[in-house]
Amino acid sequence: MPEKKEYKVIGTRPIRHDGVDKVTGRALYGADFHTAGLLHGRVLRSPHAHARILSIDTSRAEAYPGVKAIVTAKDLPDAADKVADLGEGAVHLKYLCDNILASDKALYKGHAIAAVAATNAHIAEEACALIDVAYEVLPPVLEVRQAMEPAAPLLHETLKTGSLGETAEEPSNVASHLQHKKGDIEAGFAEADVIIEREFVTGTVHQGYIEPHNATALYNPDGQLTVWCSTQGAFTVREQLTEILQYPISKIKVVPMEIGGGFGGKINVYVEPVAALLAKKTGKPVKVLMNRADVFEGTGPTPASFIRVKMGATKDGKLTAAQTHLAFEAGAYPGSPVGAGAMCIFAPYDIANVLIDGYDVVVNKPKSAPYRAPGATNAAFGSETVIDELAKELNIDALEFRIMNGAKEGVKRADGPVFPRIGFIESVEAAKQHPHYTSPNGKKHHGRGVASGFWFNIGLASSVSISVNPDGTINLVEGSTDIGGTRASIAMQAAEVLGIPAESVNPSVVDTNSVGYTAVTGGSRTTFATGYAAYEAAQDVKRQLIARAAKLWEVDEEDVQFADGEFSCINGKEAQLSFHDLSARLGETGGPVVGSAAVNPPGAGGAFATHIVDLEVDEDTGKVQILRYTATQDAGKAIHPSYVEGQIQGGVVQGIGWALNEEYIYNAEGTMTNASFLDYRIPTCLDLPMIDTVIVEVPNPGHPYGVRGVGEVPIVPPPAAIANAIYDAIGIRMTELPMSPDRMLKAMGKI
Amino acid sequence: MQAFEYVAAQTVPEAVAVLKEKGQQARVLAGGTDLIVQVREAKRDVDWMVDIKAIPEVNVLTHDSQNGLRLGAAVPCYQIYGTESICESFPALVDATKIIGGTAIQGRACVGGNLCNASPAADCIPPLIVLNAICVIAGPGGEKELPVGAFCTGPGQTALERGEMLVALKIPQPSSHSSSYYLRFIPRNEMDIAVVGAGAAVTLDAAQETIVSARIALAAVAPTPLFAEEASALLAGREISDAAIDEAAAAAQAIARPISDMRGTAEQRTHLVGVLTRRALKGAIQRVLDA
Numbered sequence A: 001m002p003e004k005k006e007y008k009v010i011g012t013r014p015i016r017h018d019g020v021d022k023v024t025g026r027a028l029y030g031a032d033f034h035t036a037g038l039l040h041g042r043v044l045r046s047p048h049a050h051a052r053i054l055s056i057d058t059s060r061a062e063a064y065p066g067v068k069a070i071v072t073a074k075d076l077p078d079a080a081d082k083v084a085d086l087g088e089g090a091v092h093l094k095y096l097c098d099n100i101l102a103s104d105k106a107l108y109k110g111h112a113i114a115a116v117a118a119t120n121a122h123i124a125e126e127a128c129a130l131i132d133v134a135y136e137v138l139p140p141v142l143e144v145r146q147a148m149e150p151a152a153p154l155l156h157e158t159l160k161t162g163s164l165g166e167t168a169e170e171p172s173n174v175a176s177h178l179q180h181k182k183g184d185i186e187a188g189f190a191e192a193d194v195i196i197e198r199e200f201v202t203g204t205v206h207q208g209y210i211e212p213h214n215a216t217a218l219y220n221p222d223g224q225l226t227v228w229c230s231t232q233g234a235f236t237v238r239e240q241l242t243e244i245l246q247y248p249i250s251k252i253k254v255v256p257m258e259i260g261g262g263f264g265g266k267i268n269v270y271v272e273p274v275a276a277l278l279a280k281k282t283g284k285p286v287k288v289l290m291n292r293a294d295v296f297e298g299t300g301p302t303p304a305s306f307i308r309v310k311m312g313a314t315k316d317g318k319l320t321a322a323q324t325h326l327a328f329e330a331g332a333y334p335g336s337p338v339g340a341g342a343m344c345i346f347a348p349y350d351i352a353n354v355l356i357d358g359y360d361v362v363v364n365k366p367k368s369a370p371y372r373a374p375g376a377t378n379a380a381f382g383s384e385t386v387i388d389e390l391a392k393e394l395n396i397d398a399l400e401f402r403i404m405n406g407a408k409e410g411v412k413r414a415d416g417p418v419f420p421r422i423g424f425i426e427s428v429e430a431a432k433q434h435p436h437y438t439s440p441n442g443k444k445h446h447g448r449g450v451a452s453g454f455w456f457n458i459g460l461a462s463s464v465s466i467s468v469n470p471d472g473t474i475n476l477v478e479g480s481t482d483i484g485g486t487r488a489s490i491a492m493q494a495a496e497v498l499g500i501p502a503e504s505v506n507p508s509v510v511d512t513n514s515v516g517y518t519a520v521t522g523g524s525r526t527t528f529a530t531g532y533a534a535y536e537a538a539q540d541v542k543r544q545l546i547a548r549a550a551k552l553w554e555v556d557e558e559d560v561q562f563a564d565g566e567f568s569c570i571n572g573k574e575a576q577l578s579f580h581d582l583s584a585r586l587g588e589t590g591g592p593v594v595g596s597a598a599v600n601p602p603g604a605g606g607a608f609a610t611h612i613v614d615l616e617v618d619e620d621t622g623k624v625q626i627l628r629y630t631a632t633q634d635a636g637k638a639i640h641p642s643y644v645e646g647q648i649q650g651g652v653v654q655g656i657g658w659a660l661n662e663e664y665i666y667n668a669e670g671t672m673t674n675a676s677f678l679d680y681r682i683p684t685c686l687d688l689p690m691i692d693t694v695i696v697e698v699p700n701p702g703h704p705y706g707v708r709g710v711g712e713v714p715i716v717p718p719p720a721a722i723a724n725a726i727y728d729a730i731g732i733r734m735t736e737l738p739m740s741p742d743r744m745l746k747a748m749g750k751i
Numbered sequence B: 001m002q003a004f005e006y007v008a009a010q011t012v013p014e015a016v017a018v019l020k021e022k023g024q025q026a027r028v029l030a031g032g033t034d035l036i037v038q039v040r041e042a043k044r045d046v047d048w049m050v051d052i053k054a055i056p057e058v059n060v061l062t063h064d065s066q067n068g069l070r071l072g073a074a075v076p077c078y079q080i081y082g083t084e085s086i087c088e089s090f091p092a093l094v095d096a097t098k099i100i101g102g103t104a105i106q107g108r109a110c111v112g113g114n115l116c117n118a119s120p121a122a123d124c125i126p127p128l129i130v131l132n133a134i135c136v137i138a139g140p141g142g143e144k145e146l147p148v149g150a151f152c153t154g155p156g157q158t159a160l161e162r163g164e165m166l167v168a169l170k171i172p173q174p175s176s177h178s179s180s181y182y183l184r185f186i187p188r189n190e191m192d193i194a195v196v197g198a199g200a201a202v203t204l205d206a207a208q209e210t211i212v213s214a215r216i217a218l219a220a221v222a223p224t225p226l227f228a229e230e231a232s233a234l235l236a237g238r239e240i241s242d243a244a245i246d247e248a249a250a251a252a253q254a255i256a257r258p259i260s261d262m263r264g265t266a267e268q269r270t271h272l273v274g275v276l277t278r279r280a281l282k283g284a285i286q287r288v289l290d291a
């Protein structure tokens, strides 16, 4: 076991800095934004899943009293053949623009076609109905295997499959094919005594954040564009706006409002450019809000997938080979998370021979957006079910089987990286020893299942600056949207360095003009990377304060020591000052102290989780009730344990929803028939037991405090764990998500 | 949301007059938990909302063993399950009023609104059918009565004619050794519309061994909630047994004509009719035995 470091602030549970504003309802979200002369925008959306746009006639709408402007794709700069650089790789600019306002084709029901700005939202809505759009309706392609058929209708006439560096001759709905290879797959299966091969299907699911997308835009007469919105990253909004609008980045300021959830779905822009276009045309501030149906039909989701998994093991329980075919729906434009799914699928295991093929396939559904460990949950549903089946076949305890084959430091993943110190085995051990796992489970129709999951986490750039106040507190300025308590977890890292309480830090999340570049709150990176920047900025403050103390005491800087919030002289001279007292003396020692840091830390350190679930199946109705749930996870170091627990619980709940009821239900025309929270069934508190959490701490060598990102991996195991528990309860393997009551009844042969 | 005119009627004739004059353009506003939502989602085009909540007659709630229950059309759900004698005599109706929405919705949603909205999946309608409720209707021609089973004519369609409104529901006092039960199947434990609903009312003999009479009604398996007449009739005079209950469940399944939609498939619904009919009958019988 690694040595336990003693911390004063880290590992405690202070009240979050944004807590009072949020619980009193005073926190300002995008929809709360108001300014003089504000106009209201509304987006007209395609009623067809696949159609050519023949013409758009806005004359009737323009004549409607109260209407101030109407925009269509024609108001966007010409994007043909341009490539946009969004920092994380090149993107076809036409795809990016067409998803904001369709130019030639509507590619999903809900695709934005035009937008109106009017003096109030009701007028804008009524005017939308007066826009005459002529469509040539085309047959929709709604499922990944169908889309891959050579005869399938094409979404993009110019899209050709990119496969392992080559581009195909003929257009196709398959945007790309990727492959990861390790060892010799044939030899691996030849070595195996038991081989299991299964096919899995997962449904289209939405991130389901409570707050719909919103944006208000204003152009000043000097050409300065300001956008207030709900986003996971103000800087990524700025980058996307500069590309989509072809407008200088220096003339765009993005102000992040509070955010009511994102889960990956608030990284892509939707209404932000639309608000900007309307603002430009009217010269007035314009606010555009989505409603829930807009959110379901026009944003997100994370894609449906078809997955084949084949794994082999020797009779003494050693995994020898693993192969998978992952076909993911990208939605209307390329960019499904199949790549991430391919990185994660077999990562928890040390397997010598692996072959992974992934396909990114366009279909007539909204362009997919990241969702908490994107791609990994789909993938783990396949692999973790097969792992369970192998363990049963071999008569080895399912957790023991994972320990026997678990990845450790030095193991190379099929996609290349070699693991540093990781805590997979520790997370499985924690589950195995947990009273939940050791308790008896034998009632009729009750089942217990386990599954593990991996998410690689990301680092990327973050900037923080800290100024010292004369009363011994600090103001901490950061650019990371606070979705899950990161103001607190970042502030705590600075507080630890400076030996002050968390409450002595005032963290603010500011706009893109007011802090250095900071990448999105996503990839479980914020407590890791922005926390790292806070650590470094605090070190900068500490160095400067040491210089001030040295100046006061007329000694060399090397002779000043800082420990436990106290500066002291170590050259024999009796001198001591607390952080608090020294901060009051900045004026006389040279003026204000501002520390800052910009980081791009490479060692994000992967996260592993193992879950145990007990459930009951109603054999008459097919309904599954979750009875008990325990999640273990390696957090590296839990800065604020309550928020780590919260992240784990939230991820588990979303995973349970995905497993049991959540899915986009489409009719034959490609219309989602359940675009509301009534029929898109996210679990309510009445559907859930208390989710028990166990935080395992195997410090990440890539972070000064050992932090690993924790936000995403907890969504990965639930569907597989639940499928495995259903098998335990009724002896039936469910291979399609969601495992909703009708699918359960079918699987049980009752209908 | 579209703009509309709002009228707070003070008397039944006043409401009736507006409804008659405006016809299709006007709708009665009771709790508004269906109507406002439908107008906001542009699923219903309404130019006149006629609020009836200020009218005394539609707020009446009286119950005695002589006259049974009189339930004004605008009495909210919470008042029903909040009245002890109603809970004792009409438990199926109480089951339904307790599962409509959450506490906030129950504070405003009415049984009358649930009926007049005429959803095939409405939770109150099967209980009203098995409890033999009578609709009291006011219109330009005065007052009339109609058995609840004849009230719904299609999804969102009722027997109400131009200018008519529901004033109250009358439910006769059940005889002794009677009880009732309503349940629905939903994928979650809250927040869903019934995939299938089933209500049952039973009267047992004094020895509590034989079913004297039974009524079964179903929701969400046809364009309107259904009275399962044959299934109900075949229980009369039968000894309480699984076999009798199974036969009734099969007869109820035979009349279901469900569709497949985002709430469930037709096969699933037909299957569930059997399951829920059994559970509703057993639930009602158990309530008699426990009383």
Ligand SMILES: Cc1cc2nc3c(=O)[nH]c(=O)nc-3n(C[C@H](O)[C@H](O)[C@H](O)COP(=O)(O)OP(=O)(O)OC[C@H]3O[C@@H](n4cnc5c(N)ncnc54)[C@H](O)[C@@H]3O)c2cc1C
Pocket: B027, B028, B029, B030, B031, B032, B033, B034, B035, B036, B037, B052, B073, B074, B099, B100, B101, B102, B105, B108, B109, B110, B111, B112, B113, B114, B115, B116, B117, B118, B121, B122, B123, B124, B160, B164, B165, B166, B167, B192, B193, B194
């Ligand atoms: C969050 C939520 C959850 C819900 N859950 C459920 C549920 O679980 N089960 C369920 O069945 N329903 C549910 N509903 C629907 C609704 O709450 C019920 O149908 C409720 O009983 C309707 O009553 P109301 O008084 O609000 O009707 P209103 O909305 O006022 O009226 C409904 C319809 O009936 C007409 N109407 C009302 N009163 C009269 C009258 N006296 N004469 C003539 N016409 C009249 C109106 O014009 C309108 O068309 C839910 C609604 C919401 C918003």
